Amino acid sequence: MQEEIIISGFGGQGALFAGQLLAYAAMDQGYHVTWIPSYGPEMRGGKARCTVVISDEEIGSPLVRRPSSAIVLNIPSMEAFEPAVKPGGVLVVNSSLVPQKSERDDIRVFYLPATDIATELGNVRLANVVCLGALVRATGILPLEAVKQALDKHLPERYRTLLALNNQALDRGAACVR
Amino acid sequence: MAKELIEGNVAIAEAAIRAGLEAFYGYPITPQTEILEHLSWRMPQEGRVFLQAESEIASINMVYGAACAGVRVMTSSSSPGISLMQEGFSYIACSEVPAVVINVMRGGPGLGNVQPSQGDYFQAVKMAGHGDFHMIALAPASVQEAIDLVVLAFDLADRYRTIAMVVADGAIGQMMEPAELPPMRPVRRPEERPTWALTGAKGRKPNIITSLYLSAETLERVNLALQAKLRRIAAQETRWKEYRTEDAELLLVAFGTVGRICQTVVREARALGMRVGLLRPITLWPFPSTRLAALASRGRGILVVEMNAGQMVEDVRLAVEGCCPVQSYGRMGGVIPLPDEILPELKNM
Structure with missing residues (x-):
């Protein structure tokens, strides 16, 4: 088993954190995992993305051109990664900020108003976690419970007060996948 | 832990x-x-x-x-x-x-x-x-x-x-x-602290550490001693890793990030029935020349993949001394070569 996930958005949308959360959950479940960010002279509002590879054997390349699934949090990410997802793969689209639809019929696409859901939950910054809930449910890479345990175990101390909200965000995202 | x-x-x-x-x-x-x-x-x-x-x-x-x-x-x-x-x-x-x-x-x-x-x-x-x-x-x-x-x-x-x-x-x-x-x-x-170190020389003769030797003969002696040490390091500290080289007729040679990317290439090539292996130098100096020469003598070609214009490939060519063809594939400027571009290079060999 090997899954490659690209999570992409604006800096500040939490693409990197969502990827780390997934990586922690995979590690805790005993998988090999790599997390690699795009990096450069960038800032809030610039582009931010990471690639997570989860495998039951030692991971060779930590980077892929064609991921098995992707989360796109904004329009430029949709343009870059909607064509890249492997046939049979999963694409999770933050439809609050991405109006266009995928024209592909060889992948499963889930449109979530993630930013609206996050705002409704009380914190706009949860859109990344909403999308992660959907991706985890849609791909079945890991049980959603594993991601919740990883949150509990690895969420930095200063964000502990947001634990319950993050769990709700995961559930709301997962509920969008039917 | x-x-x-x-x-x-x-x-x-x-x-x-x-x-x-x-x-x-x-x-x-x-x-x-x-x-x-x-x-x-x-x-x-x-x-x-x-x-x-x-x-x-x-x-x-x-x-x-x-x-x-x-x-x-x-x-x-x-x-x-x-x-x-x-x-x-x-x-x-x-x-x-x-x-x-x-x-x-x-x-x-x-x-x-x-x-x-x-x-x-x-x-x-x-x-x-x-x-x-x-x-x-x-x-x-x-x-x-x-x-x-x-x-x-x-x-x-x-x-x-x-x-x-x-x-x-x-x-x-x-x-x-x-x-x-x-x-x-x-x-x-x-x-x-080591006995050669400069620690204040209380109750002992002063140690001298320098890189200045004005006499040519003395500096040559210093150089000869240094070269002897480098030969000792080369003999004792050369390190590398191999992946699926046991029956490989084509060999990838790559280090660092590209080394692990080539591990994926080996898996994909093997899935296509190609007999491909990987040698990944861990010490770039000293270079695993002897082992490379042994592998080259029973293979039909080597592809060296790097994130540069082809630098390590020179050491690979020196090591194998023409006993099999050595090709180079490099990306520059911060571009990372991925398996889908390395595999075709391998197929062309």
């Missing part, structure tokens, strides 16, 4: 602390600044020295001074900063004092960019500075290996009184992987 998800740069810094690093001198530069960031609070926490110098030239000369005093010392930088340190490397080599240097390579030449590169291969293995010397050059392909090689770098530097450089790249520095840190070693006490 349990594995934790840890970033390459932070892992390198923490591994150095646990290996007994007593003093760090450096200057920030992307993509390795997290090494300094981590050490800037962890070193004082452990009661050790962290100093951000005014430049890379100052950093390496502070390293030289601390090394002369028998202190376990390290600096880190990325490509342009390493170029600035080269005069110091040469002085340290001639003075035969131990030091660890980290190079998290980025795209060049010039100011270049901050993306991963292997463009400093020649610099690390052939032209570390003026004069006749080599540094031990260790190339990690994962966060765990970066940790292990930092610890090894300190041990080899001490054992041979030489510079050991960990040659990583931006991808290793920035990526996170589960890895296990080594246990904390005790820091050397002042009375445990």
Whole structure:
């Protein structure tokens, strides 16, 4: 088993954190995992993305051109990664900020108003976690419970007060996948 | 100790602390600044020295001074900063004092960019500075290996009184992987400093550490001794890893990040029925020439993949002495070659 996930958005949308959360959950479940960010002279509002590879054997390349699934949090990410997802793969689209639809019929696409859901939950910054809930449910890479345990175990101390909200965000995202 | 998800740069810094690093001198530069960031609070926490110098030239000369005093010392930088340190490397080599240097390579030449590169291969293995010397050059392909090689770098530097450089790249520095840190070693006490160190000469004859020998005959003797030491290192410390070479008729040779990417290429090629293996040098100097020659003698071709214009390929060609064709595939400027472009190169052989 090997899954490659690209999570992409604006800096500040939490693409990197969502990827780390997934990586922690995979590690805790005993998988090999790599997390690699795009990096450069960038800032809030610039582009931010990471690639997570989860495998039951030692991971060779930590980077892929064609991921098995992707989360796109904004329009430029949709343009870059909607064509890249492997046939049979999963694409999770933050439809609050991405109006266009995928024209592909060889992948499963889930449109979530993630930013609206996050705002409704009380914190706009949860859109990344909403999308992660959907991706985890849609791909079945890991049980959603594993991601919740990883949150509990690895969420930095200063964000502990947001634990319950993050769990709700995961559930709301997962509920969008039917 | 349990594995934790840890970033390459932070892992390198923490591994150095646990290996007994007593003093760090450096200057920030992307993509390795997290090494300094981590050490800037962890070193004082452990009661050790962290100093951000005014430049890379100052950093390496502070390293030289601390090394002369028998202190376990390290600096880190990325490509342009390493170029600035080269005069110091040469002085340290001639003075035969131990030091660890980290190079998290980025795209060049010039100011270049901050993306991963292997463009400093020649610099690390052939032209570390003026004069006749080599540094031990260790190339990690994962966060765990970066940790292990930092610890090894300190041990080899001490054992041979030489510079050991960990040659990583931006991808290793920035990526996170589960890895296990080594246990904390005790820091050397002042009375445990090496006998050659400059420790004040109370009750003993003064030690002299220098790289200045005005007599040609004397300097030649110093050089001969240095060369003998380098031959000993080459004989004892050459390291590499092989993957599926047992029946390989085509061999990939790649190091660091590209080495692990080529592991994926081997799997994909094997799935197509091709008999492909991988040799990944861990020490870039000394280079695993003997083993490479043995593998080449029973294969029908070698493809060397690098994030540069083709530098290590020269050492591969020297090693195999024309006994099989050697091709080169390189990407430059911070572009990382991926399996889907390497596999066709392999098929064309």
